[in-house]
Structure formats: C-alpha cells, structure tokens
Amino acid sequence: MKVNEYYRPSSLEDAYHKLQEDPKNSLLAGGLWIKKMGLSVNCLIDLSTLGLNKISETKDEIIVGSMVTQRDFENSPIIKSLFNDSLAFAVREVMGVNFRNIATIGGSIMGRYTFSDVICGLLPYDVSLEFYPSQKMSLEDYLNYKGRLNAILVNIHIKKGNGKGYFKKVKTTALDFPILNVAISKVNGKYAVAVGSRPMVASLAHKAMDYLNKESKPDFNKAAELVLEELSCLDNMNASKEYRQDLTKVYVRRGLEEVSK
Ligand SMILES: Cc1cc2nc3c(=O)[nH]c(=O)nc-3n(C[C@H](O)[C@H](O)[C@H](O)COP(=O)(O)OP(=O)(O)OC[C@H]3O[C@@H](n4cnc5c(N)ncnc54)[C@H](O)[C@@H]3O)c2cc1C
Structure with a gap:
C-alpha cells in the first residue's frame, strides 16, 4: 500500500474538509481492511483522536461511536444489557481477539462488505447511522444507497426494546x-x-x-x-x-x- 501523507485532524470539521480535498484521500479507522486492500491513498485521515470511541445510552437508545472497537462493543455492559446480549454476536466470531481489539464498528459498516457479520448482525434491529455533516439514515437505507457517501460516520444509534x-x-x-x-x-x-x-x-x-x-x-x-x-x-x-x-x-x-x- 502506498500513502503520501498521514493527517491527524483537530475536529470532525477539519477531517471532513481534508476528505473533500482529493478523491484519493481516505478516512482511517482500525486500518485493517485498508491495509489488506493495499490501495494507493493520497492522504490517510486518522479518526482516532476525535473521541468517537465511546458507548453511551439514553432512555430510548444506545449510542455507539464509530471508532468503538469490535472488542469493546462485545464486552460493553450496555450492549450486553440489550436483547439478551444478542448484539455482541455480530462481532464475536470475527477473526481473533487481537484483531477485534483493532477493527472498529464504523469501519465495518462503512465498507458494506458482502461478507460482513457486523452488518448482518445489526440489521434486524432498529439501527440508524449519524453522519458528519448532519445526516441520519437507517442502516438498511445506507446499504441500499447508490454510490459513495463522502461523509464521516460519527455514531451508530440502536433503539432499545424488549x-x-x-x-x-x-x-x-x-x-x-x-x-x-x-x-x-x-x-x-x-x-x-x-x-x-x-x-x-x-x-x-x-x-x-x-x-x-x-x-x-x-x-x-x-x-x-x-x-x-x-x-x-x-x-x-x-x-x-x-x-x-x-x-x-x-x-x-x-x-x-x-x-x-
Ligand atoms: C483478514 C481479514 C478478515 C476479516 N474477516 C471478517 C469476517 O469474518 N467477518 C466480518 O464481519 N468482517 C471481517 N473482516 C472485516 C473487519 O471486521 C472490519 O470490518 C474491517 O477490517 C474494517 O474495519 P477497520 O476498523 O479496520 O476499518 P478501516 O480499514 O480503517 O476502514 C475501512 C473503510 O471504511 C472507511 N471508514 C472507516 N471509518 C469510517 C467512518 N467513521 N466514516 C466513514 N468512513 C469510514 C475507511 O475510509 C475505509 O474505506 C475482516 C478483515 C480482514 C482484514
């Protein structure tokens, strides 16, 4: 893989502007798939310092930051408390623990991989995606979206229920x-x-x-x-x-x- 520049943005706005500068600029999450594909990238925009790695909850929903790792997702008491701990199955069988300590939920969704356990495991729940700049769509609508959405996935919202x-x-x-x-x-x-x-x-x-x-x-x-x-x-x-x-x-x-x- 060939990368000309590594960029650490100071805010989501900064990351978004850098992304728009060149179609060969790319967001970097865990970097596992980007590396495997061996693409040639002009600038890698690292999302790791923007505070997107938290899981929180309100009365009605669970909010998962896009940079939450698969491992933190499967171990989260908040995730375990919902639907009999069923959501964790979406990630539990992806490779090994070392891998899941790096791979992120956001990177797993944005790639729309045909083989994705993560996407399939989240799809039967009421899941919506929050992007920067301001845009929200259901996971299903994102999967059906034609073309590349040149935005940053910020949070994944999972509606609570019994x-x-x-x-x-x-x-x-x-x-x-x-x-x-x-x-x-x-x-x-x-x-x-x-x-x-x-x-x-x-x-x-x-x-x-x-x-x-x-x-x-x-x-x-x-x-x-x-x-x-x-x-x-x-x-x-x-x-x-x-x-x-x-x-x-x-x-x-x-x-x-x-x-x-
Ligand atoms: C060897 C190997 C085996 C795998 N096996 C499986 C498997 O069995 N089951 C399975 O479900 N998955 C599997 N995966 C996929 C893995 O689980 C992750 O989904 C994948 O690595 C992407 O996550 P990442 O954090 O590494 O993202 P990255 O590689 O950093 O990014 C992936 C893509 O998403 C974009 N992106 C990342 N974050 C954002 C964001 N916040 N907003 C917008 N765009 C973003 C990036 O620009 C890039 O295009 C495998 C991957 C590898 C490398």
Missing part, C-alpha cells in the same frame, strides 16, 4: 470469512430476519417478515421459503448456491424457534 435475537455464522474454519450469515430478532413482539454473505451484502427479508408479523401462529418453514423467494443465493469458491439455500432454510427456522422461546 426481546431477543439469534445469530449464526456458517464458516469452514474458526477464523474464516462466512459462507452464510443469518440474524433474527423478535423485539417488542415483531420479527425481523436478515441474511448475508450469500455472497452479497446482508438484506432484510421483508416478505417473510410481513408474513411472520401478520400471522398469530406463523409456520417457520413457510417463512424460510419466503426468505429464499426474496433473497437470492449465488455460487462462489467457498460454497454453492444450493448449499447456501439449504443452510438458509435450516438456520432461519432454527433462529425463529430460538427467538420465540
């Missing part, structure tokens, strides 16, 4: 990328189902969710079929389309059973 969640990462070896991710929540009596690494960035299965939230006694096998009708799976070198479809059917049903207990 309920629990389920997360399954299917992988070949312990430290591998996922072959499939399934995340399900039942919060305030409403189901949400997300499937990722198909191998495409995670999406919510709206047809199945409509069915589950309409029926008083939904059939979980039918819900799993509806997930597959809406969200396609593909082949890649790690798994075939058919294998992913079979996994989706099984883990969606199991997840629905789990959150309904």
Whole structure:
C-alpha cells in the first residue's frame, strides 16, 4: 500500500474538509481492511483522536461511536444489557481477539462488505447511522444507497426494546470469512430476519417478515421459503448456491424457534 501523507485532524470539521480535498484521500479507522486492500491513498485521515470511541445510552437508545472497537462493543455492559446480549454476536466470531481489539464498528459498516457479520448482525434491529455533516439514515437505507457517501460516520444509534435475537455464522474454519450469515430478532413482539454473505451484502427479508408479523401462529418453514423467494443465493469458491439455500432454510427456522422461546 502506498500513502503520501498521514493527517491527524483537530475536529470532525477539519477531517471532513481534508476528505473533500482529493478523491484519493481516505478516512482511517482500525486500518485493517485498508491495509489488506493495499490501495494507493493520497492522504490517510486518522479518526482516532476525535473521541468517537465511546458507548453511551439514553432512555430510548444506545449510542455507539464509530471508532468503538469490535472488542469493546462485545464486552460493553450496555450492549450486553440489550436483547439478551444478542448484539455482541455480530462481532464475536470475527477473526481473533487481537484483531477485534483493532477493527472498529464504523469501519465495518462503512465498507458494506458482502461478507460482513457486523452488518448482518445489526440489521434486524432498529439501527440508524449519524453522519458528519448532519445526516441520519437507517442502516438498511445506507446499504441500499447508490454510490459513495463522502461523509464521516460519527455514531451508530440502536433503539432499545424488549426481546431477543439469534445469530449464526456458517464458516469452514474458526477464523474464516462466512459462507452464510443469518440474524433474527423478535423485539417488542415483531420479527425481523436478515441474511448475508450469500455472497452479497446482508438484506432484510421483508416478505417473510410481513408474513411472520401478520400471522398469530406463523409456520417457520413457510417463512424460510419466503426468505429464499426474496433473497437470492449465488455460487462462489467457498460454497454453492444450493448449499447456501439449504443452510438458509435450516438456520432461519432454527433462529425463529430460538427467538420465540
Ligand atoms: C483478514 C481479514 C478478515 C476479516 N474477516 C471478517 C469476517 O469474518 N467477518 C466480518 O464481519 N468482517 C471481517 N473482516 C472485516 C473487519 O471486521 C472490519 O470490518 C474491517 O477490517 C474494517 O474495519 P477497520 O476498523 O479496520 O476499518 P478501516 O480499514 O480503517 O476502514 C475501512 C473503510 O471504511 C472507511 N471508514 C472507516 N471509518 C469510517 C467512518 N467513521 N466514516 C466513514 N468512513 C469510514 C475507511 O475510509 C475505509 O474505506 C475482516 C478483515 C480482514 C482484514
């Protein structure tokens, strides 16, 4: 990787102006993915000194700074207190502890990685993203946003509620990328189902969710079929389309059973 300049901004405004100066300038969070991609960057703008590494809560929501590491996220008592500690599953199986001590929640979301455990694990909850300059959008809207959003992710807002969640990462070896991710929540009596690494960035299965939230006694096998009708799976070198479809059917049903207990 080639970097011409390293810049430590004094404020979000300063970081944002530096980012706009050149399309080859890039924000630096944990730096793990940037390094792996080996890109050529004009200026790396380090976000580590802007105080974005805190987790706080209000009566209605949890606010996670974009520079919170995956490890601090999974260990946070505030995160553990919500949805039966289900949110931590979004990061718990990403590589090893040393890696999660560096990788950030913000870097994990902004990359919109097709393999992301983090995105899939957060998607079935009411999660919105706060950017600088002033802009807020749901996680789902960000995933569907076309093009590059040249803004700084400041905070991730997670709405509180009563309920629990389920997360399954299917992988070949312990430290591998996922072959499939399934995340399900039942919060305030409403189901949400997300499937990722198909191998495409995670999406919510709206047809199945409509069915589950309409029926008083939904059939979980039918819900799993509806997930597959809406969200396609593909082949890649790690798994075939058919294998992913079979996994989706099984883990969606199991997840629905789990959150309904
Ligand atoms: C070897 C390897 C294996 C991995 N395996 C998995 C896996 O199995 N599952 C999984 O879910 N993830 C996996 N990941 C991804 C990892 O979890 C992180 O998501 C990734 O490293 C990005 O986080 P980072 O803090 O390192 O971000 P960086 O590499 O610093 O940044 C990533 C991108 O996000 C941008 N960015 C960062 N912060 C902000 C911000 N606040 N606002 C706007 N843009 C921002 C950067 O400019 C850059 O484009 C893996 C990564 C690596 C390198």
